[in-house]
Each structure stands twice: as structure tokens, then as C-alpha cells.
Amino acid sequence: MTTEPDRADLRQLPPGLTPAWGAAPRPRRGPKPSHNVAQIVAAAVELADADGLAGASLPNIAASLGLTTNALYRYLGSKDELLVLLADAGFGPPPELPAGLGWRATARAWTHAALERYRARSWLLDVPARGDAVTPHLLGWTELLLAALSAAGLSDVDALGCARLVADFARGTAERRRALADPDSASFPDHADGVREFLRPLLADRGYPRVAALAAGRQYPAAADVDFGLDRVLDGIAAFLEGSRSGH
Structure with missing residues (x-):
């Protein structure tokens, strides 16, 4: 009861x-x-x-x-x-993921599902963040991550800390994607080449040699790329998991 x-x-x-x-x-x-x-x-x-x-x-x-x-x-x-x-x-409710996914695949699928929700309803990014989830649907999203991370061997407290990292990454990436899609953004495709050409002769002279080298080689990673950042977050969780298992 x-x-x-x-x-x-x-x-x-x-x-x-x-x-x-x-x-x-x-x-x-x-x-x-x-x-x-x-x-x-x-x-x-x-x-x-x-x-x-x-x-x-x-x-x-x-x-x-x-x-x-x-x-x-x-x-x-x-x-x-x-x-x-x-x-x-x-x-809304959390995504329905295939059974048997490991924690890493679950976290990856969860992140992409959250990014899709933010893409479809970008106004969600305008709702002020209020700390940990306390309402039914949002707790369902949290529970999905907690179940995978706890099954991998983390305590509930550590699983929550790692779930926060993944959720914060998803929201931050969604905010960056929205900003890049803004026609007034300096990184918008219509402006990006012009911005680089303007900055290139200035960077080395004004004390930005590493950024100048990246610009000269056109080696900037895609600002909206999800996988690089997500892999680094998940690598960190994997290292934490390994340390937890070994008692360090």
C-alpha cells in the first residue's frame, strides 16, 4: 500500500x-x-x-x-x-533500448536519444535546469542510466555521479548544436570560412600559435561532433569502474 x-x-x-x-x-x-x-x-x-x-x-x-x-x-x-x-x-518517457546492452552502449544510446529529444524540442534547453530529476519521466531517464552503471559494478552513489556527467554532456552538446545552427553564429557554415580567413594572419602575430597551426592546417575538429567528447566521458567512467573493481 x-x-x-x-x-x-x-x-x-x-x-x-x-x-x-x-x-x-x-x-x-x-x-x-x-x-x-x-x-x-x-x-x-x-x-x-x-x-x-x-x-x-x-x-x-x-x-x-x-x-x-x-x-x-x-x-x-x-x-x-x-x-x-x-x-x-x-x-516524455525514456527510450526503449535493446536488451543486453552493456553499460557503455546503453550510455551512448541514451545520449543520442537525449540529443534527439533536444533537437525535436529545442525549447527544453530554455527551461532552467533545476538539479537532479525529481519528476516521473525525467527520473525514468535517470533510472535507465543508473541500472546500466550499477550493473557494471558501481555503487548507486557513484552511478548517480556518472549519470550526471552523461546528462550534462548531452545538454551541453545540444546547446552547442543549437548555437551553431543559429544563422548569426560566427561558426555557422555561411560564416566559418570567412572567420578563419580573417583570423589566420592575426593568430600567430597576436600570440596564438597553436590555434594558428590548427587554422593553417584546417584541422579544427567539428564543433558539433558528439562521439569525440562522449568517448572521452565514457573513457573516464571506464577508468573509474576499473579503479573501483581493483579497490583503488
Whole structure:
């Protein structure tokens, strides 16, 4: 039998946590609500998909549901609460990976699945990061990594630390990819060659010999390349695993 915290405890929790787990909102005076939190979050996701995070404003959500903005507060405690629910719904459940993958293949597949989610819904990058996952879908993503890393021999605490590294790498890579896709970025393909040509005669003279050598040989690694960085992160976890097994 599951237990439910009492109302006094619920009021002390961070915004969005209780509705994310299906806890009933505090009863309010007035007519019976015509909508529910799930409908409001679904409308917010649809607006964010169409127009970015700014499009999922409370007035826009209310208008899409035929409500007033004030009426939304019958269902939501604050905009912060909405953002927590929106992030969880936007990510959705974790990927279904083939059975029998080792920890490294699982972490690689997990990262690429997260990058695809960020690509499809780049507005997720605009939702402020709030520390470790505490909502159902995002915890599902975390649990997937924890299971693979724990099965490889890490303690639950160490597995969580390594899972954070992988998750941070995925978000950072997604942010870099989005920036590179911006037409105003100096690294955007339309500008990159011109930037290199401008900088090349200046680099060695102004004290950047190593960068000058890279530019002269056109040896810059692709800024959006995932595998190089991901392999280094996974190599670090592999070394940590080996040290854990040997007792060092």
C-alpha cells in the first residue's frame, strides 16, 4: 500500500512536484473545474512545440483552452510549477533500448536519444535546469542510466555521479548544436570560412600559435561532433569502474 504525505508536508515541497506525481490539488471554493492539470500541460507542450518556450505563456495557454489567465491558477500554483511539468512532459518517457546492452552502449544510446529529444524540442534547453530529476519521466531517464552503471559494478552513489556527467554532456552538446545552427553564429557554415580567413594572419602575430597551426592546417575538429567528447566521458567512467573493481 502506498502512503501519501499529509497536506502540511505537500505545501513545503518545490513547485510542480506534487502535481507531477498526481497528487490532488488543494480543494478550492467555487464551481467544479472544467479542466485538469494534464490538459493544461498538454496545451503548453503544443504551444511550445509551435512557438518555443515563450509561446507557452499563461495567457496563450488559457486562450487555447477557452479560459481566463486567472482561471489557470485553479490548477497551477505558479509559472514555475508549469515549467517543471512542461519539462517532464516535453522529455516524455525514456527510450526503449535493446536488451543486453552493456553499460557503455546503453550510455551512448541514451545520449543520442537525449540529443534527439533536444533537437525535436529545442525549447527544453530554455527551461532552467533545476538539479537532479525529481519528476516521473525525467527520473525514468535517470533510472535507465543508473541500472546500466550499477550493473557494471558501481555503487548507486557513484552511478548517480556518472549519470550526471552523461546528462550534462548531452545538454551541453545540444546547446552547442543549437548555437551553431543559429544563422548569426560566427561558426555557422555561411560564416566559418570567412572567420578563419580573417583570423589566420592575426593568430600567430597576436600570440596564438597553436590555434594558428590548427587554422593553417584546417584541422579544427567539428564543433558539433558528439562521439569525440562522449568517448572521452565514457573513457573516464571506464577508468573509474576499473579503479573501483581493483579497490583503488
